[in-house]
Amino acid sequence: MKYVTEYRDAGLAKTVAGAIVREADAGRQYHFMEFCGGHTHAIFRYGVQDLMPKNVHFVHGPGCPVCVLPVNRIDDAVELAERHGVILCSYGDMMRVPGTKQRSLIRAKADGADIRLVYSTLDALKIARENPDRQVVFFAIGFETTTPPSAVALKMAKAEGLANFTLFCNHVLTPPAIGHILESPEVRELGVVKIDGFLGPSHVSSVIGSDPYAWFAEEFRKPVVIAGFEPLDVMQSTLMLIRQVNEGRHEVENEYTRVVTRQGNLKAQTLVAEVFELRQSFEWRGLGTVPYSALRIREAFAEFDAEKRFALTPKQAREVKSCECPSILRGVKKPTDCKLFGTTCTPENPIGSCMVSSEGACAAYWTYGRFRDGQPRVAEAAE
Amino acid sequence: MCLALPARVVELHDDAMATVSLEGVRKRISLALVDDIVIGDFVLIHVGYALHKVSPDEAERTLAMMAEAGVLAGEIEEMAS
Numbered sequence: 206m207k208y209v210t211e212y213r214d215a216g217l218a219k220t221v222a223g224a225i226v227r228e229a230d231a232g233r234q235y236h237f238m239e240f241c242g243g244h245t246h247a248i249f250r251y252g253v254q255d256l257m258p259k260n261v262h263f264v265h266g267p268g269c270p271v272c273v274l275p276v277n278r279i280d281d282a283v284e285l286a287e288r289h290g291v292i293l294c295s296y297g298d299m300m301r302v303p304g305t306k307q308r309s310l311i312r313a314k315a316d317g318a319d320i321r322l323v324y325s326t327l328d329a330l331k332i333a334r335e336n337p338d339r340q341v342v343f344f345a346i347g348f349e350t351t352t353p354p355s356a357v358a359l360k361m362a363k364a365e366g367l368a369n370f371t372l373f374c375n376h377v378l379t380p381p382a383i384g385h386i387l388e389s390p391e392v393r394e395l396g397v398v399k400i401d402g403f404l405g406p407s408h409v410s411s412v413i414g415s416d417p418y419a420w421f422a423e424e425f426r427k428p429v430v431i432a433g434f435e436p437l438d439v440m441q442s443t444l445m446l447i448r449q450v451n452e453g454r455h456e457v458e459n460e461y462t463r464v465v466t467r468q469g470n471l472k473a474q475t476l477v478a479e480v481f482e483l484r485q486s487f488e489w490r491g492l493g494t495v496p497y498s499a500l501r502i503r504e505a506f507a508e509f510d511a512e513k514r515f516a517l518t519p520k521q522a523r524e525v526k527s528c529e530c531p532s533i534l535r536g537v538k539k540p541t542d543c544k545l546f547g548t549t550c551t552p553e554n555p556i557g558s559c560m561v562s563s564e565g566a567c568a569a570y571w572t573y574g575r576f577r578d579g580q581p582r583v584a585e586a587a588e
Numbered sequence: 589m590c591l592a593l594p595a596r597v598v599e600l601h602d603d604a605m606a607t608v609s610l611e612g613v614r615k616r617i618s619l620a621l622v623d624d625i626v627i628g629d630f631v632l633i634h635v636g637y638a639l640h641k642v643s644p645d646e647a648e649r650t651l652a653m654m655a656e657a658g659v660l661a662g663e664i665e666e667m668a669s
């Protein structure tokens with residue numbers, strides 16, 4: 206209970222934990238997937254799992270944008286910087302993600318490629334304005350929260366006629382990925398991954414709203430509760446999921462009403478729709494090819510599309526064979542099932558993507574020591 | 589990168605830009621994704637953009653949680669850089 210007692214709402218946390226212990230049916234196992242890396246992080250950081258009864262389990266999902274980007278695309282980014290000599294602008298989290306042969310952006314940079322860490326697409330535009338004689342590419346990654354900023358950047362580039370700026374689009378979508386997981390043989394036929402419900406993303410949902418989850422709550426008969434990122438939000442949402450399961454309901458509920466509405470941010474959605482369109486399919490690290498799960502730049506903005514401006518060579522990406530990230534991202538395995546975990550692979554020297562970002566399951570396991578034996582279970586204490 | 593910080597709008601500029609202030613750090617951010625922001629409003633900042641408006645209470649809760657988790661300083665540093 207260390208982290209929770211330190212937290213100022215410890216009293217409330219105990220009340221919610223108590224309700225969970227009371228209401229979770231002892232004759233039943235509950236498996237809830239938190240799609241979003243932000244929730245994975247909160248669950249580990251605050252020891253939320255320790256407050257749960259033994260039959261309530263969290264399955265970590267693929268909602269970490271850094272973890273799901275396939276090696277090919279990292280290799281492409283390295284190629285842009287090294288072979289095409291562009292100034293490649295990237296969010297910080299991407300820098301250490303290993304590509305083929307452990308080659309990452311940070312290694313390419315150390316070898317002389319002009320790779321710049323930016324905080325925002327606005328910084329990338331500024332770099333393009335300041336370097337009119339150089340090609341500047343923004344390495345765009347992320348789910349529905351980083352897509353609107355990319356859309357704004359492309360609109361600004363077009364309005365200004367910023368001819369040396371392009372965007373390498375790797376934006377992916379949350380709902381198709383959740384649907385894909387539910388359709389996978391691991392969940393449907395083999396039963397190796399048990400999912401009784403989902404903790405829905407916080408910030409992603411603030412943009413897309415809660416409505417897009419309705420179809421798979423209905424189709425797959427799984428409850429979804431949109432959950433805020435605070436530990437108390439996660440606990441309250443878990444309680445709401447337990448209640449739905451107990452009552453045989455499968456609805457979309459919204460715990461995070463202080464931010465998320467049914468429709469989401471319509472202004473952001475309109476901008477995204479103006480600039481981007483669906484890709485027929487996109488490869489996700491760990492999930493494989495997922496239909497209609499990513500975006501590409503519309504024809505009207507084609508001149509700012511890095512994939513059109515630069516001829517990228519097709520790649521045969523190679524992952525480290527013993528890295529279990531693909532299974533971990535699908536909830537099939539745990540980081541501790543990987544032979545490299547904590548020995549060869551650590552946050553300082555990540556072998557796979559799940560160890561790079563603080564939202565990756567391997568990094569969360571490692572940082573908060575949840576893998577060590579004899580972790581106290583304090584569900585009893587919460588009663 | 590997935591984290592987002594609530595900050596108070598202290599100045600409005602042309603081109604849908606604003607200056608926000610957080611723990612003494614001032615930063616120019618874009619308001620292109622939100623409507624009707626006035627000085628004094630709290631907005632959730634994500635990769636240099638206001639993603640939506642938040643209530644002052646919500647802002648305070650989130651910041652306290654992030655300070656508790658030891659991530660606030662790092663995020664502010666990233667935002668300031």
Ligand code: SF4
Nearest residue numbers: 529530543550557567
């Ligand atoms: S510990 Fe490292 S090598 Fe093993 S699955 Fe995680 S990221 Fe991959």
